[in-house]
Amino acid sequence: MSDLPLVTAFDWVPDFAKGLVRDLRVRWAFEEIGAPYATELLDARTPRPEPYLARQPFDQVPAFREGDLDIFETGAILLYLGERDDRLLPLETHARWTAISWLFAALNSVEPFVTRVTTYDLFHNDKAWMPDAREAAVGLCLKRLQRLSDALDGKDWLAGSFSVADIAMVTVLNNLRHTGLVAEYPALAAYQARGEARPAYKRALDAQYADFTPETV
Numbered sequence: 001m002s003d004l005p006l007v008t009a010f011d012w013v014p015d016f017a018k019g020l021v022r023d024l025r026v027r028w029a030f031e032e033i034g035a036p037y038a039t040e041l042l043d044a045r046t047p048r049p050e051p052y053l054a055r056q057p058f059d060q061v062p063a064f065r066e067g068d069l070d071i072f073e074t075g076a077i078l079l080y081l082g083e084r085d086d087r088l089l090p091l092e093t094h095a096r097w098t099a100i101s102w103l104f105a106a107l108n109s110v111e112p113f114v115t116r117v118t119t120y121d122l123f124h125n126d127k128a129w130m131p132d133a134r135e136a137a138v139g140l141c142l143k144r145l146q147r148l149s150d151a152l153d154g155k156d157w158l159a160g161s162f163s164v165a166d167i168a169m170v171t172v173l174n175n176l177r178h179t180g181l182v183a184e185y186p187a188l189a190a191y192q193a194r195g196e197a198r199p200a201y202k203r204a205l206d207a208q209y210a211d212f213t214p215e216t217v
């Protein structure tokens, strides 16, 4: 058994989810600081082993384990990693709390609006009520994107320097990759591209793909 911090991930997901599974956030953080981690791969098609619920009560990935410490929720895991390295979370009080505020904002104020759109697109596309519901969801999502774009206001990163807030926000925006919604805001599209251009992001993405079992059919 490895002593490395352990991140759970899936060994298979449908194509539309590849590159979007949230263990990517944790992998990205590790890659930014050049720290090693190990993955424990779970099968997305079958219920996770019952003891897993003690580590992730919603039966989702990722869960994180280091020694006897278990953490779930990507926000909490990112915060934990940020606490140990100022390349992920600045030490200066104002910048630190700006980053933490934006970390919460990514997960609480932006992600739910993004998820509503993607849920309609990916899981309810065939429903009669879908066009009206989607239109309403897109309208609300665009309002959040506009506010986010305004807040970036010439900044490269949400808290001045790159931080876990950007890991969360860029990966939230990535869920809209099948739409043109982010492209409606050039500053936002540029911000997203800046995040994706980071070598650590690319390494994290490669690592997530490498953990998927090749399709046999």
Ligand SMILES: N[C@@H](CCC(=O)N[C@@H](CS)C(=O)NCC(=O)O)C(=O)O
Binding pocket: 020, 021, 022, 023, 059, 060, 061, 062, 072, 073, 074, 075
């Ligand atoms: N709020 C959780 C969400 C985790 C989540 O949605 N995980 C997805 C993969 S990206 C999952 O495990 N889905 C499978 C399921 O819900 O059964 C977090 O940020 O950690």
